[in-house]
Amino acid sequence: MMPAAEIRYFETSSAVRLLGERLIGACLPRAEWTHEAHVAACLWLITERPDLDAAHELPGIIRRHNESVGTPNTDAQGFHATITHCYAVGVAAFVRRIHPALALVDKVNALLDAPESARDWPLRFYSRERLFSxxxxxAVILPDVARLPG
Structure with missing residues (x-):
């Protein structure tokens, strides 16, 4: 069994917003595009950027980011449609159950402690073979283990 990865929490709401803006602008350094950054950016888009349809625009945003840092989007690496969709659904479900008046940093850090941000969360819904196909x-495919929330 692998040890759990240490969670990298955010210190300020400004840090989350800067991350999101740099992601959209395709100027986020590759080293900063961590698992925590993925879910934080998704929460930021959902809660603070209603002008962007996160479900539809996040794939393009991630693809552009990957290209900007030299990560090819291929059948073996880069953007993963189903994993992105799974986390977007999970983050949206998380946002629906938290208090909207919480500061952005508190929402993000609470999400990082929630099941929806766990690195293996998609495997609650997909078999490993299907998810990593x-x-x-x-493209987004239907789960084969359990239904996604919401």
């Missing part, structure tokens, strides 16, 4: 990387 080329088909799942290319």
């Amino acid at each position: 080329v088909e799942a990387r290319r």
Whole structure:
């Protein structure tokens, strides 16, 4: 069994917003595009950027970011449609159950402690084989273990 990865929490709401803006602008350094950054950016988009449709625009935002840092979007690496969709659904479900008046940093850090941000969360809904298939990387596919929330 692998040890759990240490969670990298955010210190300020400004840090979360800067992360999101740099992601959208395709100027976020590759080293800063961590698992925590993925879910934080998703929460920020959902809660503070209603002008952007996160579900539809996040794939393009991530693809552009990957290209800007030299990560190819292929059948073996880069953007993964189903994993992105799974986390977007989970983050949206999390946002619906937290108090909207919480500061952005408090929302993000609470999310990082929630099941929806766990690195293995998608495996609650997908078998490993199905989730890591080329088909799942290319397009959102239906889960084969359990239904996604919401």
